[in-house]
Amino acid sequence: MSKSYTPTLSPLYSRSGHRQWLNQERQRLLDFSRASRLTSGGFGALDAQGEPVAGATASTMITARMTHCFAIAALEGIPGAWTLARHGVDALLGLLRDAEFGGWYSDESEIGKGDKQAYVHAFVALAASSGEAANIPGSHLLMEQAITVIEQHFWSDAEGCMMESFSRDWSVSEDYRGANSNMHAVEAFLALGDVTGNPLWRQRALSIARQIIHLHAAHNQFAVVEHFSADWTPDRDYNAEHPVDPFRPYGVTPGHAFEWARLLLNLEHSLLRYGEDAPGWLLADARQLFETACTTGWDVDGQPGLVYTLDWNEQPRIHHRMHWTLAEASAAAAALGQRTGERRYNSWYRTFWDYIAMYLIDLRHGSWHHELDRDNRPSALLWGGKADLYHAYQATLLPQLPLSPTLASAMRLRANLHPGER
Numbered sequence: 001m002s003k004s005y006t007p008t009l010s011p012l013y014s015r016s017g018h019r020q021w022l023n024q025e026r027q028r029l030l031d032f033s034r035a036s037r038l039t040s041g042g043f044g045a046l047d048a049q050g051e052p053v054a055g056a057t058a059s060t061m062i063t064a065r066m067t068h069c070f071a072i073a074a075l076e077g078i079p080g081a082w083t084l085a086r087h088g089v090d091a092l093l094g095l096l097r098d099a100e101f102g103g104w105y106s107d108e109s110e111i112g113k114g115d116k117q118a119y120v121h122a123f124v125a126l127a128a129s130s131g132e133a134a135n136i137p138g139s140h141l142l143m144e145q146a147i148t149v150i151e152q153h154f155w156s157d158a159e160g161c162m163m164e165s166f167s168r169d170w171s172v173s174e175d176y177r178g179a180n181s182n183m184h185a186v187e188a189f190l191a192l193g194d195v196t197g198n199p200l201w202r203q204r205a206l207s208i209a210r211q212i213i214h215l216h217a218a219h220n221q222f223a224v225v226e227h228f229s230a231d232w233t234p235d236r237d238y239n240a241e242h243p244v245d246p247f248r249p250y251g252v253t254p255g256h257a258f259e260w261a262r263l264l265l266n267l268e269h270s271l272l273r274y275g276e277d278a279p280g281w282l283l284a285d286a287r288q289l290f291e292t293a294c295t296t297g298w299d300v301d302g303q304p305g306l307v308y309t310l311d312w313n314e315q316p317r318i319h320h321r322m323h324w325t326l327a328e329a330s331a332a333a334a335a336l337g338q339r340t341g342e343r344r345y346n347s348w349y350r351t352f353w354d355y356i357a358m359y360l361i362d363l364r365h366g367s368w369h370h371e372l373d374r375d376n377r378p379s380a381l382l383w384g385g386k387a388d389l390y391h392a393y394q395a396t397l398l399p400q401l402p403l404s405p406t407l408a409s410a411m412r413l414r415a416n417l418h419p420g421e422r
Helices: 016-036 060-076 081-093 118-133 139-154 179-196 200-220 254-273 281-297 323-340 343-360 390-400 407-415
Strands: 316-318
Touching: 016 060, 016 390, 060 081, 060 118, 060 390, 060 407, 081 118, 081 139, 118 139, 118 179, 118 407, 139 179, 179 200, 179 254, 179 407, 200 254, 200 281, 254 281, 254 323, 281 323, 281 343, 323 343, 323 390, 390 407
Parallel strands: none
Antiparallel strands: none
């Protein structure tokens, strides 16, 4: 008599059909996003139909993130991507850079005024490192400039983290510290470590992760604390009266727990790859962050999806669903599945991509819906229009690559490029 058995399926992200689908979706996203190129320089926001918004100006965040993505696409061999990445580097070296005081404006509309934000500068550093990996002209100079600004102004040895923002001339610093900007600094620092070969960047990434996750989140049931005073005292009431702030929302953001979980695994793998010590809490904390985000944020209000924010009693505060949270959730599930080999993460990975395919992918106008309401209908409470490439594009690529090196360096290795090649 034959024995009954349950076939063991390979993880979804390792199957050729799924990878082909991811590659097709990535190309669709790239094609859509070309419209964000501004003839005056840099990249700007797109409306829901994929057209530049009226009066669009170059955003440094969007320009840096698009440059990063197009540099990776250039390494992948996508025609036109190299030229678009160079367009972004040129804007970051010229139009959007403060030639008088150094650093970068947040937007073309703020030239000659405005604060200098760590969040924006982290993305400039990421764009520069990716451009350097792809041999985009000007990227090495851009990377040197970004490193100089981080060293001179944003990085604090005493705090082991990034300071948040300064006045245009760097004379006044903000009495605030943010987890979001530091999280993206971890990503940028890992990329800088790969491109420069300097282990200092990995150690700084580890310092940030230790402060925000292993110290604060771990003592808060692995709900990521987002807002702090300048001495790193948690500020739980920050923006309580303005909870829909797009960059500093009140309360807990489950999507960031997923993003942190992946970054902790990237950091662990990177440290080990270069023969450096990787503390065991990196994996343990990544697991807990993922579990907490799934338990408190997923399908908790009667409708499918991941709520944007929670209050401190784990109740939904902003019920809307943001596209980037699902992109990060899927990437975190793939990373944990790859790191642990546990099938449960593949189940979550499938769940997240099923939701993305069902609700977020906009087959009519292109790209993904940036935001949905609690009933999963397109909305614009926090963000109008379509998002830049960054989150969705990475979500289609991360599951197909090892946990380190970082994206552009991994693609450069895959392309086997030599210095000066493109």
